[in-house]
Each structure stands twice: as C-alpha cells, then as structure tokens.
Amino acid sequence: MTDFINGWYGTVFYTEKEQNLHVSGQVGVCAPLPPHVPTKEVQICESTDFLQNGYFCVENSVSEQALRDARTYVNAHYKQWVKTSKRQDDWRCHLMVDLTDAESPVEHPALMNLLLRSPALLGRIEQLTGSGVCSIFYSQVAFRTPLSTKQIAQQMTHPAPDYSPGAEYHLDGQANSSGTRFPDPWSVLVGIALVDICTEDKGNFTVFPGWHTRRDWSQYPDEKRTKTLPDLGTPTHVCLKAGDAVIAHVLLPHRGGKNTISSSTTASGHTSQGTSSTTIPAEEDQEGSVIDSDLIASAPPLSLPKQKHTANHAPPVPHPYGGSERWDIPANTREMVFFRVRVHGVDYESPQRGPAILCDPWCEFPSVKAVVPGVD
Numbered sequence: 001m002t003d004f005i006n007g008w009y010g011t012v013f014y015t016e017k018e019q020n021l022h023v024s025g026q027v028g029v030c031a032p033l034p035p036h037v038p039t040k041e042v043q044i045c046e047s048t049d050f051l052q053n054g055y056f057c058v059e060n061s062v063s064e065q066a067l068r069d070a071r072t073y074v075n076a077h078y079k080q081w082v083k084t085s086k087r088q089d090d091w092r093c094h095l096m097v098d099l100t101d102a103e104s105p106v107e108h109p110a111l112m113n114l115l116l117r118s119p120a121l122l123g124r125i126e127q128l129t130g131s132g133v134c135s136i137f138y139s140q141v142a143f144r145t146p147l148s149t150k151q152i153a154q155q156m157t158h159p160a161p162d163y164s165p166g167a168e169y170h171l172d173g174q175a176n177s178s179g180t181r182f183p184d185p186w187s188v189l190v191g192i193a194l195v196d197i198c199t200e201d202k203g204n205f206t207v208f209p210g211w212h213t214r215r216d217w218s219q220y221p222d223e224k225r226t227k228t229l230p231d232l233g234t235p236t237h238v239c240l241k242a243g244d245a246v247i248a249h250v251l252l253p254h255r256g257g258k259n260t261i262s263s264s265t266t267a268s269g270h271t272s273q274g275t276s277s278t279t280i281p282a283e284e285d286q287e288g289s290v291i292d293s294d295l296i297a298s299a300p301p302l303s304l305p306k307q308k309h310t311a312n313h314a315p316p317v318p319h320p321y322g323g324s325e326r327w328d329i330p331a332n333t334r335e336m337v338f339f340r341v342r343v344h345g346v347d348y349e350s351p352q353r354g355p356a357i358l359c360d361p362w363c364e365f366p367s368v369k370a371v372v373p374g375v376d
Contacts, residue, residue, distance in 0.1 A: 023081045023091040023141075026073070028109040030116050050128065051368055054212035054252035057238065061120040061245040062192055066113055068321055070337065071194050071329075073110035074141055078328040081141075089143040097136045111139060114192050115339050121245055125188055128247075130366045131344040137186040144203025144259035144334035166231035169208055169253040171220055172340070182221050183357065185348035186340040187364045189248040193240035194335035200237035203259035203334035205246060208232040212251040218358050251361055261332045 049056035074081075081091050093108045099116070106112055115121055115133075126132050172189075173182035191205050211232050223229045237257055238246050248254065319327045329335070342348055346364050356363050 023077070023085055023093060025077055025093065025108045026110070027105050027107050029103065029105050030109045030112050046124065047128070047368055050247070050249065050365075053207075053209035055207055055209070055238070055246055055248035057240060058120055058124060058245045058247065059241070060243050061118050062114050062243045063117070064243065066117055067194055067243055069110045070114050071335065072321070072323070073108070074194075074335070075327055075329050076325070089145055091141045092138050093141055094136050094139040096138070099133055099135050108139075111141065111337055112136075114337055115190060115341075118245075121190060121192075121247070124247060125190070125341060125343065128365050128368055129187060129343040129345075133341055134344045135342045137184065137340040137342055137348075139340070140338040142191075142256065142336050142338055143329075144256065145330050146259045146261050146332045166208075166233045166235070167229040169206075169229070169232065169235070169255045170224065171217060171251060171253055173221070183217075183250055183354055184340065185353060186342050187250055187346060188341040188343070189246075189250065189252075189254075190339045190341055191238075191246045191248070192337050192339075193242055193244050194337065195242050195333075197238075197240045197334055197336070199261075200239065200257070201260045202257070202332070204237035204239065204257040205336065206235045206237050206255050206257045207248065208235050208253040211253050212249045213361050216358070217251055218355075249361065249365075250357065259332070259334050 046056040046058075082088055085091050093111055094106070097106055097112070115136075122133060171182075172184040172186075197204055215230070220229075232253060235255070240246065317327045317329070317331045319325070343364070347353060362368055
C-alpha cells in the first residue's frame with residue numbers, strides 16, 4: 001500500500017487545507033483477513049434500502065478486538081492530534097491509499113484494519129459495485145465532543161444564518177469552492193461507529209434519505225456557494241451501536257449532528273475532561289469536505305470565554321478497557337471512522353466520471369437493481 005499525499009494523484013488535487021487536516025501516526029502492514037472467513041453478501045433488504053434511501057446499516061460489522069485496537073490507537077494520539085490539527089475532532093488519516101498491494105505498509109494500520117478485516121463490509125461493497133475495493137480516497141476520524149451547556153444555549157439563541165434546517169447538508173466535493181472536483185472521486189462512504197450512538201443527540205451522522213436520486217445535483221456547487229440549496233425536509237439521525245457501520249451512496253446529502261449530551265459527567269458521575277473549541281460555527285459539517293465547512297462557518301463565530309481543559313483538576317475518564325494508560329478522549333464523545341472507498345473498474349480520474357454518475361447514479365453499482373426483485 002502506498003500513501004499519495006503530495007498534492008497530485010492522477011487528475012485529483014488536494015488543497016493545502018485538506019493536507020493540513022492529515023495527521024501522522026504509526027506505519028505498518030495491515031493484518032490479513034482471518035483464513036476461511038466467508039464473505040457476507042448484501043441482503044435484499046439492504047439493497048432495497050440502498051436503492052431507495054441511499055444508505056443502509058450493517059450490524060456487528062467490526063470485531064470487538066478491531067474496535068478496541070482502533071480506539072486505543074486514537075487515544076494514544078489524541079492529545080497530539082488535537083494540538084497539531086487545523087480542526088478539532090476531525091482528522092484525515094489516509095489520502096489516496098492504494099490497496100492493491102496488501103504487503104506494503106500503510107499509515108495508521110489500526111484504523112485501516114477496521115475496514116480491511118471486515119468481511120461483512122468488504123463483501124457488501126463488492127456485492128453493490130460488482131468489484132472489490134481498490135483504494136481509499138481518504139479516511140477520516142470524525143469525533144463529536146460534547147458541547148458545553150453554555151455552547152448549547154448560544155447555538156439555540158443564534159441559529160445558523162441563511163439556512164433552514166432542511167438545507168443544512170452537503171455532498172462531498174471540492175467544487176464547493178474551486179469548481180475542480182465534484183462529486184468527489186469515490187463511490188461508497190463507509191462510517192464505522194467505535195462507540196454506541198444510540199440516541200439522536202450524540203452528533204449522529206445525519207442523512208436525507210432518497211435525495212441521492214430525487215433531483216439533478218449538477219447545479220449543487222453553485223447552489224452551495226450562493227446559499228440557495230433546496231430544503232430537503234426532515235433528516236434522519238443514524239443510530240448505531242459500537243461495531244455497526246453505515247454504507248452510503250456518494251450522492252447522498254448528509255451532515256454531522258451536534259453532540260448535546262452533557263459533557264460535565266460520565267455515566268459513573270465523574271467530571272469529564274475539557275470540551276470542544278472556544279468558538280462555535282453556525283454549523284460544522286465534519287463529515288464533508290473541508291471546503292463545505294468553511295462555507296457554512298462563514299458567519300461570524302460566537303465568542304465564548306476560553307475554556308480550559310481540566311485534566312489536572314478533575315477525575316480522569318475511566319479507561320474503557322481497564323488499561324493503566326491515561327484515557328484522554330473526553331467522556332460521551334461520538335467516535336466514528338469514515339472511509340471514502342474506490343472500487344475496481346471505475347476511472348475516477350476521467351473528466352467524464354463526474355457527469356456520468358450525476359446522470360446515472362447507479363452507473364457504478366451495476367448489481368444493485370439486479371438483486372432487488374421487481375425493480376426496473
């Protein structure tokens with residue numbers, strides 16, 4: 001596996017902002033899949049959900065050991081990433097990783113293993129697209145640290161300007177600013193929950209079901225820039241248990257939710273460490289391209305008193321696995337890892353790729369309709 005983060009890959013360009021979100025970590029070889037593990041094929045109900053809604057959920061898609069390894073790995077780097085990253089709670093860990101050579105080392109293998117050691121996810125991607133995973137366009141550790149009581153009150157009294165609730169969404173693509181890349185050159189979004197996200201107030205991955213095919217999205221970049229996006233109605237807050245995953249179409253409108261679970265106490269009543277950043281944008285879509293969040297956060301931020309981390313004064317967050325090392329991830333944080341997946345057989349560098357999938361959202365999913373009886 002080779003990591004391409006030098007700006008250009010084929011005809012794809014990474015902006016300086018995107019590269020600044022990349023965080024460094026361990027380099028190693030991903031563990032192979034266990035031998036003789038059967039590939040789990042997509043179920044008819046899942047294909048129907050994907051066809052009609054643009055997404056579906058997969059329960060128990062990742063092993064407990066893989067979850068533990070990933071969370072422990074992130075925790076070991078958490079303080080460093082918060083200190084060095086350009087945006088809190090959102091870290092790009094892989095940019096253009098070629099997966100055709102499984103013996104080559106890759107950065108952050110504990111995170112990549114979440115996908116590569118999951119027959120449930122690999123099998124469903126192959127079944128949907130008719131081919132296997134060939135590369136990761138980028139991966140993203142996407143947390144949602146709980147907002148403080150004051151931050152929640154501030155956001156309630158200062159709603160996002162220029163947007164109705166049904167228009168707070170994005171589609172991934174750098175064209176939101178530069179006009180050079182839309183939609184993003186990948187086919188399948190895979191989001192894996194590292195912790196339980198079972199209520200709708202924990203910063204859930206939020207989607208607008210069915211809107212991947214209900215309108216022509218070719219004018220989306222202009223609509224995003226001019227803040228004239230149509231109101232899509234009430235969204236769905238995707239609830240997941242630890243180890244569950246969501247698989248979504250590249251054209252499905254989505255956003256990240258706000259984590260309004262109290263950050264002051266843990267389940268055991270202990271005071272937690274720190275909270276989020278000191279300024280709160282009107283809406284911050286951490287699951288999308290960095291350009292999206294820049295546009296949405298263009299309104300003047302709310303000025304709040306600087307919040308100090310209280311790690312030296314409050315009881316530490318209990319280690320979830322009983323380890324002796326310090327657990328730095330704040331209590332009640334939403335923890336997810338997202339992969340933008342590319343598959344064999346699609347020429348993502350072709351200038352015709354974007355127009356093709358905008359014209360036919362199923363051109364990269366040849367087997368979806370075939371497995372759903374009665375669908376033309």
